[in-house]
Amino acid sequence: MSTPPAGPARWDKGAGRVIAATRILELRGVRYSNPGRARDGEFTVIAVPDWVNVLALTPDLRLVLVRQFRFGIDDFSLEIPGGMIDSGEDPIAAAVRELREETGFEGRNARLIGSVHPNPAIQNNRCHIVLVEHAERRAATDWDDDEEIEVTTAPVDEVLEWARSGRITHSLVLCALLYFEGYRRGKAG
């Protein structure tokens, strides 16, 4: 008689080594073993800090957007503000900081409405989604040396359409918009 198949087993984490390190990430090889299947090996893990994305809503329900040249795709990308959370920094504080630095906007009632894993298979971090209301342009921008950002706003319902029509393609921005729809629906219900 055969035993029914058990669920997939947790692999045991072993030693890791840094394969390469750049300013924004560490490429690691991490050993894992699965005793039940007598298998082990080294697996690639991209180690990065947690990230945050900011849904900043103006008083007239427009969403603050940023458009910038992105080296990964060698092209421009329309996104919401966001960035890396500093070591020890609170996700909400990071959101407020990134929003101000990238766009000059400041708002109220900043709150976390969701968190996702950019890529559980090969990347160790999370990306938090922070909603800021009553956002208005109050500060000067403070870009990094290589940042050059076009700041715009658009009606939030239009942006939600762009999420499904292919005008916005950044997966983490799409996740923020997915969470925003759920949040708004919950508030309305």
Added chain:
Amino acid sequence: MSTPPAGPARWDKGAGRVIAATRILELRGVRYSNPGRARDGEFTVIAVPDWVNVLALTPDLRLVLVRQFRFGIDDFSLEIPGGMIDSGEDPIAAAVRELREETGFEGRNARLIGSVHPNPAIQNNRCHIVLVEHAERRAATDWDDDEEIEVTTAPVDEVLEWARSGRITHSLVLCALLYFEGYRRGKAG
């Protein structure tokens, strides 16, 4: 009189070098220059093949799900089937192949309903979203050596709730569900 601010400039791509290569990705340093701002530098780019994720709907509108241990987050993750597109392979063919290999399910009317960029800032690839209907378990699974997958199905409306409640956290799976909602709405409208 000051000139109105121009939009952000396109950076000029220069030479690239491979910093490190693993089985699944290449870490590259790519030189970019921005003549208008007299800046240049080397930027990190993760080079990976395009990926595909599959929304496989059964005749009774359940979605095929896979649960597996993921080395990136050192934990289990509930996802839809998917994987890397082979060199020269069509995204739809890759979707049908990954669905069969990972779950044993086969269906009809496979079609592309969207494409996203996993991370425009640092990663060069796209992830395509393929919808398959009338999916039924017809084949044996064919897992890679280190794959061990729990295959389940759940009502698609329940899965859409899980996308916003934090039970599903994989950003690319969430993007597929976002596109599915838009697709279904368009069919109904």
